[in-house]
Amino acid sequence: MILEEAKRVIRVEAEALLALAESLNSEFAKAVDLIMSAQGRVVVTGMGKSGIICQKIASTFSSTGTPAFFLHPAEGIHGDLGMIMKGDVVIAVSNSGETEEVVRILPVIKRIGAKLISMSGNAGSTLAKAADVFLEIAIKEEACPLGLAPTASTTATLAMGDALAVALLVTRGFKAEDFALFHPGGALGKKLILRVEDLMHSGDAVPLVSEEVLMREALFVITSRGLGITGVIDSQGSLQGVITDGDLRRALEKGADILNATAGDMMSRNPKRIAAGDLAAKALQRMEEHSITSLFVFSDSSAAQPVGIIHLHDLLKAGLA
Numbered sequence: 001m002i003l004e005e006a007k008r009v010i011r012v013e014a015e016a017l018l019a020l021a022e023s024l025n026s027e028f029a030k031a032v033d034l035i036m037s038a039q040g041r042v043v044v045t046g047m048g049k050s051g052i053i054c055q056k057i058a059s060t061f062s063s064t065g066t067p068a069f070f071l072h073p074a075e076g077i078h079g080d081l082g083m084i085m086k087g088d089v090v091i092a093v094s095n096s097g098e099t100e101e102v103v104r105i106l107p108v109i110k111r112i113g114a115k116l117i118s119m120s121g122n123a124g125s126t127l128a129k130a131a132d133v134f135l136e137i138a139i140k141e142e143a144c145p146l147g148l149a150p151t152a153s154t155t156a157t158l159a160m161g162d163a164l165a166v167a168l169l170v171t172r173g174f175k176a177e178d179f180a181l182f183h184p185g186g187a188l189g190k191k192l193i194l195r196v197e198d199l200m201h202s203g204d205a206v207p208l209v210s211e212e213v214l215m216r217e218a219l220f221v222i223t224s225r226g227l228g229i230t231g232v233i234d235s236q237g238s239l240q241g242v243i244t245d246g247d248l249r250r251a252l253e254k255g256a257d258i259l260n261a262t263a264g265d266m267m268s269r270n271p272k273r274i275a276a277g278d279l280a281a282k283a284l285q286r287m288e289e290h291s292i293t294s295l296f297v298f299s300d301s302s303a304a305q306p307v308g309i310i311h312l313h314d315l316l317k318a319g320l321a
Contacts (some may be wrong), residue, residue, distance in 0.1 A: 009151065012143040016152040017159050023136060024163075031117050032134045032167050035066065038115065039087035042068035045076065046093035047101050049150040050157060054093050056264050057161030063182050064172040073101035081105060086113035091161075093118075095137070095153045097125020106130045119160060122151060135160055191320060196283050197276035198298045199318055200228070200308035207234050207309065211240060211264030218243055218263045227311050229294045232267040238304035239296055241267030275300055276307060284315045 035042060042061055045056040054070050061068035071083055071090075084090065089110050092104045097120035106127070109116055118131035121138040128134045137160050143151035168174075176192055207225035211232055223228045228245045243266050251258050251266065258266065262287045274283050274295045283295055297308035 005145075009143040012141060013152045014049075014156045015246075016139040016156050019140065020137065020156050020159060023138075027133055027135055028163070028167075031135060031233050032171060033165060034115055034117065034133055035089050035164070035168060036171055038089045040085055040114070041088050042066055043071050043084055043088050043090045043114070044068060044093070044161075045071045045073050045090060045102065045105070047073055047099050049154050050093045050095060050099075052139070053154050053157045053161065054091075056158060057165070058092045060162060060165045061141050061168070063179070064169045065172050065178060066165065073099075074103050076105045076108075077101065081108050081112070084109065084112050088112075088114040089117060090114050091117045091119060091164075092127060093120070093157055094125070095121045095125050095150065095157070097122040097127035099127075102127060119157060121156075191279070191281040194280040194318060194320065195276070196274055196278050196280055196295075196297055196310055197308070199280055199314045200276065200310040201314075202308040207231060207307065207310075208306070209263045210235070211262065211267075213263050215243075215258045215261050215263060215266055218249075218266070219259075220247075227294055227309065228265070229309075231271070231296055231306060231309070233305075236304070239271065239273075239306050240264070241269045242268050242271040242294075242296070244294075271296060273298055273306075274310070280310070280315060280318065280320055283310050284312075284320050287315075288314055 042052040044058040051072065056066040058070040071080060092102050103126050115132045116130060117133045117135065118127045118136050119135045120127050122128060123136055137153065137156045139152045139156050141147065142149065142153060147232050179192060205225065207227055207230040209221050209230050209232055211234060218230055222228065222245065230243050231239050232241045232243060234240050243263060247266060247268060248258060272286060272290055272292060272295055274286060274297055276297050276299055287293060287294060293312040295310050296306040297310055299307050
């Protein structure tokens with residue numbers, strides 16, 4: 001019984017979203033154009049459950065390149081309307097379109113000179129008629145069996161807000177690097193900000209040997225650097241291959257005389273590489289893709305001489321894996 005009710009709720013809300021997608025029209029494009037051409041910010045306002053959704057919409061806008069903030073309409077009529085300026089765009093949300101606190105601030109919004117985008121489930125409402133652009137968020141039914149608690153209607157409102165935010169993001173050409181500027185903290189910030197050059201080992205810490213050295217010397221380098229690998233370079237310092245502790249185990253299993261072999265004999269050619277300026281998250285992705293634990297780092301994609309090395313443990317310590 002409980003599971004069936006939960007499934008019904010999710011189906012009702014899913015159907016509301018599908019219907020919303022089908023109902024989108026040229027007004028949506030007008031809303032995007034209006035926000036893109038605005039000289040000011042986006043002010044999102046609504047009461048009750050709609051107000052909570054408005055806070056999320058404003059937050060999503062701000063984190064994706066569209067400066068926005070939430071204005072509580074009840075506080076607005078007691079002084080906070082001073083936060084709105086000419087050149088701003090106000091997105092006012094009310095499912096009925098007749099919410100008293102929202103309707104009361106509409107004349108002031110017009111007087112200030114801000115543009116109004118209305119989101120409502122009632123195309124004939126006061127809020128809809130006052131709008132410069134009207135986005136209809138009508139639903140067939142609420143998921144609440146009593147038809148009282150905002151459920152499908154708030155889900156539709158949230159989806160419309162997300163659709164606007166993403167459409168604006170795409171229109172602005174907003175990139176991951178831009179997103180990173182607004183998310184410097186936590187795991188997400190690390191993935192978007194940390195570069196390979198921030199975590200790599202460089203200078204004398206980079207395990208490198210020449211092709212001609214005997215493996216007994218190469219073994220010392222592998223052990224002393226503590227990364228389980230060494231790069232093998234030619235006389236110009238260009239990376240020709242790598243030797244890993246895994247390579248050594250496999251050679252021993254085959255009975256090879258590794259101590260008297262040269263590094264050039266033992267190395268694996270065409271090692272995987274990464275650029276110093278690449279995101280550290282990209283290094284992790286490449287390691288996972290090729291089932292390896294280290295990447296030699298180069299100044300750019302065409303460079304032949306390594307400038308560093310990054311190990312899986314470096315990414316783990318940074319909280320990226």
